[in-house]
């Protein structure tokens with residue numbers, strides 16, 4: 001199964017990705033996580049680091065290469081969930097070409113999480129991530145346990161959050177008609193408890209009560 005999660009920053013893509021991947025037994029492939037890992041290990045080019053921290057989008061070729069290398073790893077043989085990729089139509093075209101070259105596999109569903117902008121800002125500014133486990137918390141809705149080693153993302157500062165939301169509206173929104181035309185797009189309300197959002201996603205893709213592949 002190949003799933004794609006799209007939606008603005010803070011829509012809950014990372015949160016839903018973890019829940020859906022556990023259900024279907026497929027890996028989560030997050031370009032944002034891969035880039036942050038490269039940042040931590042000091043292998044991310046400085047020009048990309050600056051773009052990321054200020055809330056801009058990296059050039060398409062930088063992320064397409066990451067996906068091309070990651071999707072041929074053995075744990076992707078039964079499918080995967082893409083979180084944060086593609087974000088532009090050229091990235092979506094590149095993904096289609098990549099899947100065609102990898103034996104003709106196809107995307108099963110593209111899930112768009114809908115959340116209104118004021119709530120997105122509120123979610124991002126209060127987000128914290130556990131450095132060790134990658135678990136995502138919210139200081140108010142889902143507070144971290146004592147002892148968690150918390151990270152506050154550089155791009156979750158208010159000015160970077162505004163830039164990311166604007167970038168989503170300007171660029172990624174063009175992606176939705178692309179997948180709508182292909183009859184792959186499922187719009188899901190992303191407001192409510194994370195488990196309730198997961199149920200909505202499963203119903204939308206025709207897998208209610210799904211326990212795995």
Ligand code: AP5
Nearest residue numbers: 009010011012013014015031032052058084123127137138
């Ligand atoms: P990326 O890491 O993909 O960030 P993003 O798309 O901005 O999305 P976020 O991770 O901020 O939010 P999310 O939707 O995953 O929400 P989350 O589940 O954490 O990308 C970062 C950067 O990398 C980009 O800005 C760009 O520079 C670069 N990049 C990455 N991919 C790229 C690409 N393809 N092309 C070019 N550049 C690329 O939830 C957010 C908060 O809300 C958390 O606190 C969470 O606890 C809370 N929350 C989640 N769900 C709920 C709920 N149902 N109820 C209450 N709270 C909730």
